[in-house]
Amino acid sequence: MENQYIIKGGACLKGEVTISGAKNAALGILAAAIMTDETVVIDNLPNVRDINVLLTAIEGIGATVKRIGPHEVAINGSTINNMTIDYDSIKKIRASYYLLGALLGKYQKAQVALPGGCDIGSRPIDQHLKGFRALGATVNIEYGMINTCAESLIGSHIFLDVVSVGATINIMLASCLAEGKTVIENAAKEPHIVDVANFLNSMGANIKGAGTDKIRINGVEKLHATEYSIIPDQIEAGTFMVAAAATKGDVLIRNVIPQHLEAISVKLIEIGATVEEFDDAVRVTADHRLRHTQIKTLPHPGFPTDMQPQIATLLALSEGTSTVTESIFENRFKYVDELARMGANIKVEGNVAIIEGVTELTGAAISAPDLRAGAALVVAALVADGYSTIDSIRYIERGYECFEEKLRGLGAVMEKISIDDERAVQKFKLKVG
Numbered sequence: 001m002e003n004q005y006i007i008k009g010g011a012c013l014k015g016e017v018t019i020s021g022a023k024n025a026a027l028g029i030l031a032a033a034i035m036t037d038e039t040v041v042i043d044n045l046p047n048v049r050d051i052n053v054l055l056t057a058i059e060g061i062g063a064t065v066k067r068i069g070p071h072e073v074a075i076n077g078s079t080i081n082n083m084t085i086d087y088d089s090i091k092k093i094r095a096s097y098y099l100l101g102a103l104l105g106k107y108q109k110a111q112v113a114l115p116g117g118c119d120i121g122s123r124p125i126d127q128h129l130k131g132f133r134a135l136g137a138t139v140n141i142e143y144g145m146i147n148t149c150a151e152s153l154i155g156s157h158i159f160l161d162v163v164s165v166g167a168t169i170n171i172m173l174a175s176c177l178a179e180g181k182t183v184i185e186n187a188a189k190e191p192h193i194v195d196v197a198n199f200l201n202s203m204g205a206n207i208k209g210a211g212t213d214k215i216r217i218n219g220v221e222k223l224h225a226t227e228y229s230i231i232p233d234q235i236e237a238g239t240f241m242v243a244a245a246a247t248k249g250d251v252l253i254r255n256v257i258p259q260h261l262e263a264i265s266v267k268l269i270e271i272g273a274t275v276e277e278f279d280d281a282v283r284v285t286a287d288h289r290l291r292h293t294q295i296k297t298l299p300h301p302g303f304p305t306d307m308q309p310q311i312a313t314l315l316a317l318s319e320g321t322s323t324v325t326e327s328i329f330e331n332r333f334k335y336v337d338e339l340a341r342m343g344a345n346i347k348v349e350g351n352v353a354i355i356e357g358v359t360e361l362t363g364a365a366i367s368a369p370d371l372r373a374g375a376a377l378v379v380a381a382l383v384a385d386g387y388s389t390i391d392s393i394r395y396i397e398r399g400y401e402c403f404e405e406k407l408r409g410l411g412a413v414m415e416k417i418s419i420d421d422e423r424a425v426q427k428f429k430l431k432v433g
């Protein structure tokens, strides 16, 4: 049953919200967990669809997965009996391709369906395959499957042609049990890269330099059991920071690593919001109309592309003309048409959105085009005048745990109802007035 959000705009978000574990760290870590034959316990997993789908794929290849709680799992890869990840898994979650690096690294062979494009761009994986070949694997693509195998994997000096989070993680996985030393130049530096490297090191890997653009991996014989807790989600935190500023609220966002949020905090302060940093929390307030600025998405530590739709929504209501340049993906402005239906004034020319701030948005029936754009449209509906419905919220549920509960806990007037339940819409309107 398809669900939708129904939102009455106008509430200022106030109070405290706790951020879940980082989805994009957890996906790499879950794949890495199968690389030992001992049991690995992972905590602070976000309870979101992408994670649950990957856990099912991991069970599908024969590993044992034992849920210890909604945010904790024990994985044991000793019973893996199948090196093939089918198209169905990859269609549901692209990051299943991390199992390519993990299975190749552990068993010197793997077969994973070639992921298609997605809502935000074509997203090739040529750099992943370049890394595997550099380690001595043969890689061929036929019948929609990537087949990799190697007599043995030998460390190599790999230069990524583009900064790629996925390729960096996949090559780390494939090389941590290889013979000798691997260097990844032009590596991605996102917090989730560091978390995957720390996780592998807690299993006995020997990885140095994660978080810089040069990562050195000394292959080890084998990996062992570990217990590990995932870092907080930088993008979920950033989304709530933007929602607090957009609704002129006052929100304490708990369980964050402020350093991971710097690019977002700096920009919010630049346009007139207040951001107060604590050890593991940030407090965001705004009590007046915000100002315009220029945003360019860049690999970490630049402004994260996964925060691009959210900050653009905030700027749609700020005074003056802002620009948002999307330099990572080629098709990440699909939400602009939805915002325009709410009264936003945004023109997209190539990979630049030119945003004329308006003083008000009005509620409308809108549709989430992808995960982060969906979250941005929720922010728009929270500040729009009147009612909005947002459908295709399955995209949002891929990466945000209990999104509507967390927002309602901050005073948002919203509910999740089934897509064509007109009665529920009327009931909501009667209830909230």
Ligand code: EPZ
Pocket: 024, 025, 027, 095, 121, 122, 123, 124, 125, 126, 127, 128, 129, 162, 163, 164, 165, 166, 167, 188, 190, 305, 306, 328, 329, 330, 371, 372, 399
């Ligand atoms: C990861 O995707 C994230 N997904 C994305 O988050 C995020 O937007 C992206 O990194 C950038 O930060 C996960 O971690 C599961 P890339 P990934 O490889 O690894 C090009 C979300 O909202 N490229 O860093 O696929 C690619 O086309 C999602 O949670 C190649 O050309 O991103 C893109 O233009 C959306 N060849 C650029 O590099 C390759 O082999 C960056 O992509 C690989 C990538």
